[in-house]
Amino acid sequence: MSLLTTKDGTRIYYEEHGDENRPSLVILNGIMMSTHSWATFLTDFSKHFRLILMDFRDQGRSERKQSQYHISVHVNDLVDLLDFLNISKGNIVGLSYGGQVAEMFAIKYPERVKSLVLANTPARITPYLAELGEAWKEAAMLYDGERFFKLAIPFIYSDLFYNRNLNWLKERQKTFKSTLNREWFEGFIRLISSNPDFNVLDELHKIECPTLLLGADRDIITPIEEIEMIHEKVKGSEFLVIKDAGHGAFLEKSGEFITAVIGFVLKNC
């Protein structure tokens, strides 16, 4: 358990797992996630990689900020962390919001990315995504973990996941209720407010490293068609679809997710 103070003085939480002589695997969380979200993935990933997990500012155990920032600030934080860890060129995996950060990082610092995995990641905020952001902000402003769970989570997991894992989801709802405090919601609102203008479509051609795109057939937040646009612009990118899963595909179908990440990164090492 470690904290890094970034150049702008923000304390960023990160974790390292696995042998440091192995290829790196740096995972950037989705907006509602944290390093905690990877607990059940540690064994598989640390067997093959030097695994680096981090919480964005306003996530998990990283520092809560007082004022609004732009999503690009996380790119700086990532640079600081990779510098500190002496990772000159990393294998970067980003999910959704974390994938947006990964896209910006790969566009700005192509020399620092050995391979890139973008899971359920958009290249732009469509009007629909902007409205979803508004819905989540509205739900967050109730400052009530249980109500937030009820209102926001049905967008994330597929109907199939709900139908098969209702008990688990009800437990999660209780966890949300007991752990999400006002500080968490304020951080979440800053995160969700950090990227209304996000659109890297015209810069994606700068990504020339091996790139894997992961989509899910029931993902309504980053539908296949939006990921297809990335596929067309990132030359040579691979594209795998996880079947019967929603936006939370990494969790709904964790086996397939781990298979794809391990295979793609090791192939390109």
Next chain:
Amino acid sequence: MSLLTTKDGTRIYYEEHGDENRPSLVILNGIMMSTHSWATFLTDFSKHFRLILMDFRDQGRSERKQSQYHISVHVNDLVDLLDFLNISKGNIVGLSYGGQVAEMFAIKYPERVKSLVLANTPARITPYLAELGEAWKEAAMLYDGERFFKLAIPFIYSDLFYNRNLNWLKERQKTFKSTLNREWFEGFIRLISSNPDFNVLDELHKIECPTLLLGADRDIITPIEEIEMIHEKVKGSEFLVIKDAGHGAFLEKSGEFITAVIGFVLKNC
């Protein structure tokens, strides 16, 4: 503009359009809809049909109730209306919640249904649907049309519809804000609370009239797989999918919806 007082003393609003010698077309609304929702459909439908629109109790201009009821109560209301209008055997079109009522009606009174169109209609409340119901109830309990619109509507229309019709949706949001009052929300909550146990899968085989199922490829509320179950159980049923549309397919792709309804009903008259 007419009101019928049903056998249990409830005032039900209904409208008739078109020549009464034409084949009937009785439309049952989705849960957030009302007879108003059909304004732009009147010309096409009344050219070919004796069109009957009605508001369920707690919808539109029908009476608001004080106590909770079961969804099956609407079946009785429909019987009373058809009796009053001297429609011994009607062509029934139901959307979503209205489709559930249509299913129950066709199962209980097969002799009164000439043909049946079920648009974006489930045959059972899955755990996911139940949770969606909870989310909508939660959103309704804010008693604020604008916030309700923000929280509930992104489940209904597809991302593509949002991306192409944002201005129209923003206008709708204003209408929700100005017109949805406490009375409306209380009615909506009763409607959404009326069918937690809904499941007619084992009775669908009793439907023997010509039946058309309409689905939409981006409908997450009644996904294609759920409609497929109806298709398997209703012998000889037809199944058309509206492409690039969500649960609100009748509005997102009104041309295709009208085409399918007119064609199916006239073919079977």
Next chain:
Amino acid sequence: MSLLTTKDGTRIYYEEHGDENRPSLVILNGIMMSTHSWATFLTDFSKHFRLILMDFRDQGRSERKQSQYHISVHVNDLVDLLDFLNISKGNIVGLSYGGQVAEMFAIKYPERVKSLVLANTPARITPYLAELGEAWKEAAMLYDGERFFKLAIPFIYSDLFYNRNLNWLKERQKTFKSTLNREWFEGFIRLISSNPDFNVLDELHKIECPTLLLGADRDIITPIEEIEMIHEKVKGSEFLVIKDAGHGAFLEKSGEFITAVIGFVLKNC
């Protein structure tokens, strides 16, 4: 049973069914079809329309030609037939190859098309379609109905149709064996050789009449994506997908096909 001699002296077979005061419905066959293919559709269509069926030259009971022609020759034949029948403005339904003829007709004579239905129709011959044409030509040059059936038909009907209707298909195979003679194959080869350069993508915007596109989710000859291109170029066109069907959707799911055609044409009359 009637023959019309066209302006260039070719005898074209056509049929009329239904009351001639009803709206017209002119059906243009797919390449392996003939007026015979519509036997089981006559009742439904003639109830609502003045139904006109025709065999293209080299099809069914129309004249076999000795020399190669371009697909556009059928447009002239269609003009001659409509003139003869006094149909100044018709409702045109084209399937596949017949849909290509319908596209050319609607582009060249927009004033003569009241509404247009394009079922499983391409707007261009892709390299894949050209190779399929070569495969069919190769199969035809065996001049053996049974072997032709075995080699060519699995491209047309979906696996699901084969799995559910194997006996019917085996009967069809026998019919092919007993009825397809050298003359038929030579005609088929001319038809399949008449459109290697077909591409109307840049002219589709000239189609301004009500247009319905019918696709099928398992159609590999005219996949959804190709039809999507037409949808984008023909302003206001409707698009319905027939589920669980291949290129032979009109037969695999005849109910859905009839529903869509009746509804669309009557709506626009």
Next chain:
Amino acid sequence: MSLLTTKDGTRIYYEEHGDENRPSLVILNGIMMSTHSWATFLTDFSKHFRLILMDFRDQGRSERKQSQYHISVHVNDLVDLLDFLNISKGNIVGLSYGGQVAEMFAIKYPERVKSLVLANTPARITPYLAELGEAWKEAAMLYDGERFFKLAIPFIYSDLFYNRNLNWLKERQKTFKSTLNREWFEGFIRLISSNPDFNVLDELHKIECPTLLLGADRDIITPIEEIEMIHEKVKGSEFLVIKDAGHGAFLEKSGEFITAVIGFVLKNC
């Protein structure tokens, strides 16, 4: 380049690549393939695995047989090869026909399979597949590589692959013409005739090793729904779909195929 004489006296061609201390990867070819088909995959696979390629009897450089056999004979050949190579428990990858052999092997010798990858593999010969087999047999009996290519290959690769790789396909057609001799066709006919009754659906539950299913969204030979059946019966199996590819997905999208195989096998080692 090595030949193994199996217990029944058949010479089976096989190849070994990569460090023999690495995890094994035993690849079983599709019906039209041979060890040659893997030329461009050697680098990626041999970096991570002790790669074993083999030609089934009647394939590639293995012995041509004179009489018909059942597909299960290859299971015996595989046992002999693994015994000879001292592979007590292997990672088995099967494609299509090779996947059927892999299924039978895993069902009969579960203790010898460490992990299993079934790519574009059916669990049963449906009526449609049987008819496809007849079509291919018919095409093979022309004993002409060019005509065989024209008639049989459009079932295998997707339209998108044809549209993007026409020149490559035309080169392949020339290779077929120059290399497929009567001996090859007779072998192919025996292979395609070896499994008319294949159906392991009721035995799939015996497969308990880690299993990855690979499908392709445009595969008409082993459509997603057929693979879904395997997914339901093999407990804990993973399922990845390769987008925009047909039955020849391993070649159409070789990057995605290699990613999935490397990731899945290494994860389970």
